[in-house]
Amino acid sequence: MSESPFLDPFAVPTSGEHGPPGPDAGDSTGDVVPGTVVNSGPASAEATHALNASIPLDLDQAVGAFVDDTHLWWPRGLRATGEAGHVYFGDGALLEEDADGPAGDQNPPYEWAVLAGAAEGALELDWWGGHREAADSPVRLYLSWSGGPRGGAELSVRGSEPTSWLEEWTAVLGAFTRYAGGSLAEPGEGREGA
Numbered sequence: 001m002s003e004s005p006f007l008d009p010f011a012v013p014t015s016g017e018h019g020p021p022g023p024d025a026g027d028s029t030g031d032v033v034p035g036t037v038v039n040s041g042p043a044s045a046e047a048t049h050a051l052n053a054s055i056p057l058d059l060d061q062a063v064g065a066f067v068d069d070t071h072l073w074w075p076r077g078l079r080a081t082g083e084a085g086h087v088y089f090g091d092g093a094l095l096e097e098d099a100d101g102p103a104g105d106q107n108p109p110y111e112w113a114v115l116a117g118a119a120e121g122a123l124e125l126d127w128w129g130g131h132r133e134a135a136d137s138p139v140r141l142y143l144s145w146s147g148g149p150r151g152g153a154e155l156s157v158r159g160s161e162p163t164s165w166l167e168e169w170t171a172v173l174g175a176f177t178r179y180a181g182g183s184l185a186e187p188g189e190g191r192e193g194a
Contacts, residue, residue: 047142047158049166053173055153055182062153063145065180070094073179075171080110080130087112094125113138121145127159129168139165152182 055062065073071086074096079085081098088095095109111132117124122145126138141159148154155176157169170184177183 047140048160049163050156050158051166051169051173052157052185053155053177053182054148054185055155055177055180056151057153057180057182059145059147059153062155062180062182066155066176069179073175075175078130078168078171078175080112080132085110089115113141116140127165127168129165131164141165141169 055065057065067089070088074087076083079087080096084099085096086099086101088097092115094112094115096112097109098107100107111128113125113127113129115123116126123143125141125143127141128138139159139162141157144156144158146154146156155173157173159165159169173184
């Protein structure tokens with residue numbers, strides 16, 4: 001891939017709540033550079049659980065469908081604002097607006113996850129999921145894309161405890177693979193250490 005497909009759809013701000021600190025906060029990390037990880041350390045060896053999917057699209061097409069068409073495939077049963085909610089990647093987060101759209105402070109979007117890092121072929125999300133009010137802290141998830149062994153694309157989602165994310169991401173990847181004509185790994189193949 002010539003450019004990181006993950007940076008444009010997420011529009012990671014260079015300062016503010018979801019981005020690197022601004023110039024007033026001391027050392028600035030500057031602008032986001034394709035192929036680099038922002039606000040993140042290396043992928044954790046503690047990510048002991050995984051879900052895997054095979055997508056019969058070119059790698060760029062599969063990534064584009066995942067990040068640009070999220071509102072088309074996101075599972076209806078996993079929408080925080082109701083079945084008509086619009087789920088999308090933007091402002092350095094995975095967000096959902098209700099059918100009426102944004103209405104300032106009175107109707108802010110629901111935040112499913114915050115982009116913790118991005119590099120070519122990889123995303124790190126701090127996943128709140130449907131438990132934003134009940135969770136003490138988000139779960140760090142590592143999404144990685146690669147070319148499949150027989151063509152197409154492979155998507156792996158890795159994380160660790162607590163494992164509440166597994167059920168939600170099984171639904172998320174199930175919906176995405178149905179949309180893209182792919183398949184989830186057989187039970188037992190997609191989890192490590194479970």
